Amino acid sequence: MNKIRLNVVRALGFGLALAVSIAVPAQATAASAAKKASSSSAVSKAANKSSAGAVSSRKVVASKGRAARPTHAVVATRKTVASVTPPVRSFGQLAGLHETEDPLALKSGVAFVMDQDTNEVLLNKNSQAVLPIASITKLMTAMVVTEAKLPMDEVLTITQDDVDTEKGSSSRLKVGTQLPRGEMLHLALMSSENRAANSLGRHYPGGLSAFVGAMNAKAKLLGMMDTRYVEPTGLSSQNQSSARDLAALVSAASHVPLIRELSTSPEHQVAIGNRQLQFHTTNRLVRNPDWDIGVQKTGYINEAGQCLVMQAQMAGRKLIMVLLDSAGKYSRIGDAERIRKWVMANPAPLTASVPVTPAAGLTRAAGTAAATGAASLLPATTEVHAAKPAI
Numbered sequence: 001m002n003k004i005r006l007n008v009v010r011a012l013g014f015g016l017a018l019a020v021s022i023a024v025p026a027q028a029t030a031a032s033a034a035k036k037a038s039s040s041s042a043v044s045k046a047a048n049k050s051s052a053g054a055v056s057s058r059k060v061v062a063s064k065g066r067a068a069r070p071t072h073a074v075v076a077t078r079k080t081v082a083s084v085t086p087p088v089r090s091f092g093q094l095a096g097l098h099e100t101e102d103p104l105a106l107k108s109g110v111a112f113v114m115d116q117d118t119n120e121v122l123l124n125k126n127s128q129a130v131l132p133i134a135s136i137t138k139l140m141t142a143m144v145v146t147e148a149k150l151p152m153d154e155v156l157t158i159t160q161d162d163v164d165t166e167k168g169s170s171s172r173l174k175v176g177t178q179l180p181r182g183e184m185l186h187l188a189l190m191s192s193e194n195r196a197a198n199s200l201g202r203h204y205p206g207g208l209s210a211f212v213g214a215m216n217a218k219a220k221l222l223g224m225m226d227t228r229y230v231e232p233t234g235l236s237s238q239n240q241s242s243a244r245d246l247a248a249l250v251s252a253a254s255h256v257p258l259i260r261e262l263s264t265s266p267e268h269q270v271a272i273g274n275r276q277l278q279f280h281t282t283n284r285l286v287r288n289p290d291w292d293i294g295v296q297k298t299g300y301i302n303e304a305g306q307c308l309v310m311q312a313q314m315a316g317r318k319l320i321m322v323l324l325d326s327a328g329k330y331s332r333i334g335d336a337e338r339i340r341k342w343v344m345a346n347p348a349p350l351t352a353s354v355p356v357t358p359a360a361g362l363t364r365a366a367g368t369a370a371a372t373g374a375a376s377l378l379p380a381t382t383e384v385h386a387a388k389p390a391i
Contacts, residue, residue: 090131090305091237092325097126104342106335109305109325112243113339116251116311116318123339127243130226131324134299134307135192136241137234139249142189142259144214145181145200152182156203162195166235167301171195172277183270189263191279192298194233201232208232222248237303243322246309250320254295254311263295283308284333291340294318298332308332314340315347 090109092098097109102125104111110131113123158177173179173187173195184200187193204211208231215229224245230238241249253259266287267280282298285291292313299307305325312319321339326332 088302090325090327091303092126092129092131092305093327095129097129097325098327100126104335104338106323106338107327107331108323108335109327110243110323111335111339112247112320112322113343114247114320116254116320122319122343127322128226129324130240130242132237132301132304133234133239133241133246133324134301134304135194135234136246136297136299136307136309137229137232137239138188138192138197138299139253139259139263139295139297139309140215140218140229141197141200141232142185142262143218143249143253143256144204144211145185146256146258147218148204148214150181150204152180152185154181154203155179156181156184156199158195158199159202161202162198164194164233164235169194169235172279173272177272179270179272185258186262186265186268187270187279189259189297190265190268190281192282193279194235197233198231219245219249222252224248234299234304235301237301243324246322246324247320250295250309250311250322254320260295263297264293283310285310285336306332308336310336312340315343317343319343 092109095109098107100109102111102123104123106125109126110129111123111125112121112127114121155178158173158175158179160175162173163175164171171194173193177195179187179196181200181203184193184196188197188200198208201208201211204214211232212229215232216227219227219229219241222245224241227241227245227249228238230236253263264286265281267278269276269278271277281287283293283296286293286296294311294313296308296310296312305327306323306329307326308321308323310321312321321336323332323335326335328334
């Protein structure tokens with residue numbers, strides 16, 4: 001009897017344990033199912049809400065005899081616009097020289113064309129304005145070097161003193177480079193090499209200050225009363241002149257054979273140590289067969305804009321051309337071409353005056369004041385002599 005009771009108890013215990021073991025997974029499964037059901041319900045509600053929102057953001061357009069077609073609203077996206085630094089305006093732009101109208105529609109704020117032999121002025125646009133002249137300066141640098149009769153085979157050395165601290169421009173002539181004076185002059189005139197030009201000034205008897213003094217003395221001798229130099233490269237905006245003054249400089253430089261030769265050289269190779277460096281002209285018109293250029297020089301700094309001076313022969317005449325403060329990288333070349341075509345179309349002496357609308361120009365004092373942003377302006381005169389402008 002006792003054995004029977006013990007077996008019954010064991011059986012009951014085993015059944016209870018089995019029941020518990022079965023119930024626990026069942027409860028876990030039920031809880032998991034409930035959790036999934038709850039999650040599914042939440043997702044469904046969110047989906048329904050999103051769908052409802054999407055439907056509410058549409059305009060339902062009903063058409064006759066057709067089911068309404070939902071039209072989606074257009075969502076605008078925001079774009080980030082990068083800030084742009086405004087370009088630096090030249091002295092001529094600040095003075096309003098580009099507001100002057102002329103029959104040739106030139107892009108240069110200043111233009112002056114003169115017959116070298118007769119001094120007849122063919123084109124006069126703001127010629128009295130005194131502006132920075134950039135590397136046109138190097139023509140006077142060449143004048144002083146050649147007139148000093150210094151040996152062209154004397155070797156000059158580029159030093160740290162020749163490195164541009166005014167504008168931070170680069171150069172292929174590294175510190176320590178040694179070249180004969182003649183090579184330095186060639187690179188300064190043809191390729192507008194700033195370190196070469198400064199080295200020429202430093203190696204002048206008495207040094208750089210004496211050289212700058214000689215530049216200003218030569219300017220006065222040529223009657224360039226609106227002209228002032230402070231250094232031999234043109235990197236400083238304090239090197240200033242007028243178109244009429246520069247015409248006198250170009251005329252004088254055209255009588256120096258070495259300056260004529262070097263300034264119109266299309267390219268030149270120099271030996272620097274074990275290397276051969278090729279340099280090229282900064283004036284593409286030198287290579288143009290349509291042009292017969294006797295002497296030329298280009299220039300550019302922000303304050304001066306694009307500049308170009310030349311003596312060239314066209315229509316049987318030797319003409320001196322001065323273009324200052326031209327807006328745009330190639331505009332000075334375009335202006336020179338317009339003038340050449342105009343002259344070629346009017347080969348006879350041009351005498352009839354064509355009226356133009358004047359703007360404002362800079363005097364010597366105003367040009368200096370413009371460096372501080374406070375230019376005082378005087379009326380400018382502009383006139384073009386032509387029978388009928390043909391461009």
